[in-house]
């Protein structure tokens with residue numbers, strides 16, 4: 001696996017891969033890889049002749065009181081894991097190379113990022129879409145793979161690609177879960193054993209809503225309430241939101257007529273976790 005740190009060198013590499021007829025897949029990550037990331041990389045490997053993974057803990061998507069400094073990092077382990085799924089190039093820039101002094105351009109998807117996680121993390125999605133736009137311009141991928149666990153991020157990236165005519169296909173991939181249902185996340189490493197047990201309430205709550213939907217419940221408020229009750233039943237979880245929204249544009253709905261997403265954000269101890277499941281359609 002080749003490691004490239006410089007954006008200019010990455011651009012040159014991608015340009016010549018394209019000229020040689022290569023198809024490039026990009027898996028953007030902030031590292032501390034788990035099976036969810038690896039599933040994206042395997043799919044990228046299947047689709048493209050050149051598989052690029054990026055590892056960049058993007059400072060602009062963290063708020064001032066968030067976990068940028070403590071975000072888990074283990075580059076050696078990440079490199080070993082990337083080798084197992086045959087990543088060709090790891091793009092791992094320094095923050096100073098991604099945001100040289102004087103940078104003043106942002107990419108912002110407005111409506112879609114206002115609610116849900118956008119409401120409690122001001123500036124977060126602006127940081128995400130800005131860095132993803134930069135990664136697209138640097139890596140020049142034909143495909144970019146994103147996990148559905150970060151559902152609002154996936155919607156925002158799709159919207160950005162549509163609005164700004166990026167010539168890249170966004171490939172969404174299903175959330176990968178531990179055997180007991182916990183959605184995989186690098187932030188799960190923050191959880192103590194007791195918190196890890198409490199965190200199971202998120203997937204249980206989503207399953208409760210899915211079950212009610214399967215039994216014919218279509219009221220968005222009712223479905224959200226069913227999820228909330230399950231989420232709060234065992235304690236140890238501070239709910240930030242439980243919402244049932246349109247699965248494509250995340251707008252509020254009264255009844256589920258087209259695919260909808262049940263989305264949850266909650267704190268377990270000091271760790272903020274998110275999870276979601278789609279009702280009535282593929283993710």
Ligand code: PAF
Nearest residue numbers: 028029030058128131150
């Ligand atoms: O999902 C993530 O890990 C990050 O938000 C991403 C897409 C790599 C952008 O920094």
